[in-house]
Amino acid sequence: MQEKNFSEEEIDEALSRCQAKNWQSDRRFSENYLNSRVQKGYGLGRIRQELRQLKGVSSDIIDEVLMESEIDWYEMAENLLRKKFPNYNEQQTPKMKQKIWQYMLSHGFRSDEFADLIGQNQSEWD
Numbered sequence: 057m058q059e060k061n062f063s064e065e066e067i068d069e070a071l072s073r074c075q076a077k078n079w080q081s082d083r084r085f086s087e088n089y090l091n092s093r094v095q096k097g098y099g100l101g102r103i104r105q106e107l108r109q110l111k112g113v114s115s116d117i118i119d120e121v122l123m124e125s126e127i128d129w130y131e132m133a134e135n136l137l138r139k140k141f142p143n144y145n146e147q148q149t150p151k152m153k154q155k156i157w158q159y160m161l162s163h164g165f166r167s168d169e170f171a172d173l174i175g176q177n178q179s180e181w182d
Contacts, residue, residue, distance in 0.1 A: 082113045086121040097136045100129050102164020133160065133170040144174070 062070075086107055093103045100122065107113040137144070141156055153174060160170045 082117050083121060085111070086113050086117055087125075090121055090125060094127060094132065097132075097139075097163060099133065099160075099164030099166070099169065100127075101166060102162075105164070129165065130169050133165045134173050136160070136163065136165075137170055137173055 089107060089111065090103055093106070104118055104122070107118050108115060137156065137160065140159060141152075144152065144156065156170075156174060157167070161167070
């Protein structure tokens, strides 16, 4: 707004209106960002890191939003694992396990959210 030659008073007034309407809210942004990243298959760790480091949201706000989200991260990890590696049990090799571990960890899932899924038998995948 400064580049468009608005006065400081006009800028302050615009920011105040945005804050009053909750348009400039880290909490609201975090809720929307969480939903967006969950839909893309990212886990808690990655979402938390992105909000904190890339977007500058405070840890307190992130914790509140995550606590209220009621997301089942285990179920989400299972759905992602089945989608990305549908034939895993047919190709159960150490190399495949390593590939799955790397993929799931890079997407922000903790090992306890998916480790036992890797050991499941074929009948539980059907």
